[in-house]
Amino acid sequence: MGKATAIANPNIAFVKYWGKADDALNLPANPSLSMNLAALTTVTTVEYRPGLQGDTVTIGDRLATGQALARVVSHLDRVRAMAGIEQRACIASRNDFPAGTGLASSASAFAALSLAATRAAGLHLSEDALSRLARLGSGSACRSVPAGFTLWEGDRDETSYARQIASPDHWALCDLVAIVTHEHKPVGSHDGHALAPTSPFHRARLAVVPDLLTTVESGIRERDLRAMGPSIELDALAMHGVMMTSRPSLLYWQPATLLVMRAVRSWRREGLEVYATIDAGPNVHCLCLGADAADVEARLRNLEGVEDVLVSGPGGGTRLVEYHLF
Numbered sequence: 001m002g003k004a005t006a007i008a009n010p011n012i013a014f015v016k017y018w019g020k021a022d023d024a025l026n027l028p029a030n031p032s033l034s035m036n037l038a039a040l041t042t043v044t045t046v047e048y049r050p051g052l053q054g055d056t057v058t059i060g061d062r063l064a065t066g067q068a069l070a071r072v073v074s075h076l077d078r079v080r081a082m083a084g085i086e087q088r089a090c091i092a093s094r095n096d097f098p099a100g101t102g103l104a105s106s107a108s109a110f111a112a113l114s115l116a117a118t119r120a121a122g123l124h125l126s127e128d129a130l131s132r133l134a135r136l137g138s139g140s141a142c143r144s145v146p147a148g149f150t151l152w153e154g155d156r157d158e159t160s161y162a163r164q165i166a167s168p169d170h171w172a173l174c175d176l177v178a179i180v181t182h183e184h185k186p187v188g189s190h191d192g193h194a195l196a197p198t199s200p201f202h203r204a205r206l207a208v209v210p211d212l213l214t215t216v217e218s219g220i221r222e223r224d225l226r227a228m229g230p231s232i233e234l235d236a237l238a239m240h241g242v243m244m245t246s247r248p249s250l251l252y253w254q255p256a257t258l259l260v261m262r263a264v265r266s267w268r269r270e271g272l273e274v275y276a277t278i279d280a281g282p283n284v285h286c287l288c289l290g291a292d293a294a295d296v297e298a299r300l301r302n303l304e305g306v307e308d309v310l311v312s313g314p315g316g317g318t319r320l321v322e323y324h325l326f
């Protein structure tokens, strides 16, 4: 029995995961591809203690309750079953970025939790097995396990996990997140996935995903933002088209979301290579080359409705900070 602390970065998907083939196993309706974000982190400590009646979970400075607590407890139950232990645990997790705004806090949360919980239980999982375990907590979490740029594919429980396609130092691509609101989103991605098949556009989006994946993956390998940028924007718009036309409809955008998207297009017409993508929230991720990041940041900060800008390059994989076995 022991205690372990792990750190993980969230990721931004260039080709999105929206809709599930299997709800309980978090098997996605389509493969997805993303970049880890070095500047944003979740740090999670898990300590198994004999005599505890139940798991206690602290997220930031607050004790988790309700659905948030239940999701962590059922993830811990998976780890306890794998390790053959019964002890309950104290879990403390802290993000250095705002949660619930489409910044994929559940990805880094379940990636860090999976590593801390398994190591504290004395288990040593391979990267593939850890990615697969993280997937069961939150689908996109599997992409935060390997470092850098990662591809999540595979259509069965045993084969569905993320693999690295390029390391973080392969390419100094930059993600500038224009924060247009810090408010919590009304419908989380967890409930949103279930609505995808109710949209008449869901199947149409799935039909274009294989082409988008090929273009984006080769764009990363060739370090060619101009080649892959339009496909990244297209998939974000296709996913939001699905969201908006679901029953009930999900509309994550704020007026400032559209303002940033339009500004990105006008900067591109001036010759600046920058492309926008948006997760299940109103904030806009603007992708550009590292050399253009200062310019793009200054332009974003000048836009009405942009409250803050987070700047990040490609991040590492989920890693252990410390652990002790008692």
Ligand code: PMV
Pocket (backbone or CB within 6 Å): 012, 013, 015, 016, 017, 018, 032, 104, 106, 107, 138, 139, 140, 141, 189, 190, 193, 279, 280
């Ligand atoms: O892992 P989940 O269930 O939070 O889903 C993530 C969904 C999106 O962020 C909208 C897209 C993605 O691929 O990250």
